[in-house]
Amino acid sequence: MIMTSSAASITLQNLAKSYxxxxxxxxxTAELRSGEFTVILGPSGCGKSTLLMMIAGLERVTGGTILFGDRPVQDLEPRFRGCAMVFQNYALYPHMNVADNIGYSLRIAGVGKAERQRRIADVASMLGLSDQLAKRPGQLSGGQRQRVAIGRAIVREPKVxxxxxxxxNLDAQLRHDMRIELADLHKRIGATSVFVTHDQVEALTLADRIMVLNRGRIEQFDTPQEVYRRPASVFVASFIGAPPMNLVPVEGDGQSLRLANGQELVRCAFSGSALLGVRPEDILLVHEEPASKELVFLLPVRRTEDVGSHRVLSAELAPEVILRIATSQGGRFEATDAVRIALPRDRLHLFASVTGRAIPNAFNN
Ligand SMILES: Nc1ncnc2c1ncn2[C@@H]1O[C@H](COP(=O)(O)OP(=O)(O)O)[C@@H](O)[C@H]1O
Ligand SMILES: [Mg+2]
Structure with a gap:
């Protein structure tokens, strides 16, 4: 079978880029572990591609170092780095068949015909392309073409x-299928993988760890679970999760967090201005599950959206302060209805207004 032993860790030290x-x-500065699947997640323009291109050697670094294992590579030509890249716009050679497209880089590298054919066959079988080897790209579906592009990248057994x-560029169903295939493929080949996307679902489902990038800075670099359950900043909290986390401006007086109108929301020792965060799916509708010591609020419902598997209510916590609540509960909510809710302490987040950083353990007692 292909590779595994040669996967390299990637160490970025003060890596910088200016145009x-x-x-x-x-x-x-970050360390991507050997064999790990890292997803770089962030909005368009935040520097994801730039970072990836520097790792690949397709873009020069302005400063800092990149290590593969303990080997500095930032000044090496791409072809000497032992990495391969798959792009969104995978330009296949239209006049070559699938086998030649996959094997092209081997031919350029002077790999003999028998060896080449063996490796093309291995890769094709891994990607479900064994029956397509004689076809031209024009005769393939979008998903098959993307698989050929992946085959072309992995055939040289890259470390990275x-x-x-x-x-x-793929439609929703195919994206879903390809995600599963990529996850399987990663398990089998074990190369250190770095995957760039602005799509949180891709990140959450594919990553061993997610590097959340905002304007070229790492907001958080952790497992999908941690990034979702313990977002390190307002940016991460609002970027990951759909519908997004509710973020309510509050003032802490050392005993409670209160709305601007003075209403108490939750007991908390924090003093100062902050944002109280709670995910729509974490808010309790109290007739479903009686809350113990939390305060209960009776809120008018202003809007409901039915999204099939669940429903999103927009309820008014105070004038101009809307809480979105996700519930899988049946029944109809009219715009005039009110809901009784509680905010479970163990699902609340607090972020300092000035820095936007999470205040850890704000609700531990
Ligand atoms: N070749 C370039 N010359 C000048 N600016 C660039 C170049 N490539 C990217 N940029 C700028 O760098 C920033 C990050 O771009 P990019 O890495 O492509 O973002 P992302 O992949 O996250 O969408 C953007 O502001 C973009 O305009
Ligand atoms: Mg990009």
């Missing part, structure tokens, strides 16, 4: 495999 005066990546939004 002229525009600093796209301020000095950034880089993906730049490779699924963005």
């Amino acid at each position: 002229g005066r525009q600093e796209v990546i301020p000095p950034l 495999l880089l993906f730049d939004e490779p699924l963005s």
Whole structure:
């Protein structure tokens, strides 16, 4: 079978990139472990592709170092780095059949015909392309073409495999299927993989760890569970989760968090201005599950959206302060209805207003 033993860790030390005066990546330090699947997640323009291209060697670094294992590679030509990249726009050679497309880089590298055929067959079988080897790209579906592009990248058995939004051009069902295939593929080949996307679902389902990037800075680099359950900043909290986390401006007086109108929301020792965060799916409708010591609020419902598996209520916590509540409970809510809710302490988040950073353990007692 293919590879595994040679996967390399990737260490970024003060890696920086500017275009002229525009600093796209301020000095950034991170360690991507050997064999790990890292997803770089962030909004368009935050520097994801730039970071990936520097790792690939397709873009020069402005400063800092990149290590594969303990080998500095930032000044090496791409072809000497032992990595391969899959792009969103995977340009296959239209006049070559699938086998030749997959094997092209081997031919260029002077790999003999028998060896080449063996490796093409291995890769094709791994990607479900064994029956397609004689076809031209024009005769394939979008998903098959994307698989050929992946085959072309893995056939050289790279230590590092880089993906730049490779699924963005596919339709929803195919994206879903390809996600599952990519996850399986990663388990089998074991290369250190870095996958760039702006799609939180891709990140949450594919990643061993997610690097959340905002304007070239790492907001958080942790497992999908941690990033979702313990977002380190307002940015992470609002970027991950659909519908997004509710963020309510509050003032702490050392005993309670209160709305601007003075209403108490929850007991908490924090003093100062903050944002209280709670995910729509974490808010309790109290006739479903009686809350113990939490305060109960009776809120008018202003809007309901039915999204099939569940429903999203927009309820008014105070004038101009809307809480979105996700519930899988049946029955109809009219716009005039009111809901009784509680905010479970163990699902609340608190972020300092000034820094936007999470205040850890704010609700531990
Ligand atoms: N070749 C370039 N010259 C100048 N600016 C660039 C170049 N490539 C990217 N940028 C800028 O760098 C920033 C990050 O771009 P990019 O890495 O492509 O973001 P992302 O992949 O996250 O959408 C953007 O502001 C973009 O305009
Ligand atoms: Mg990009």
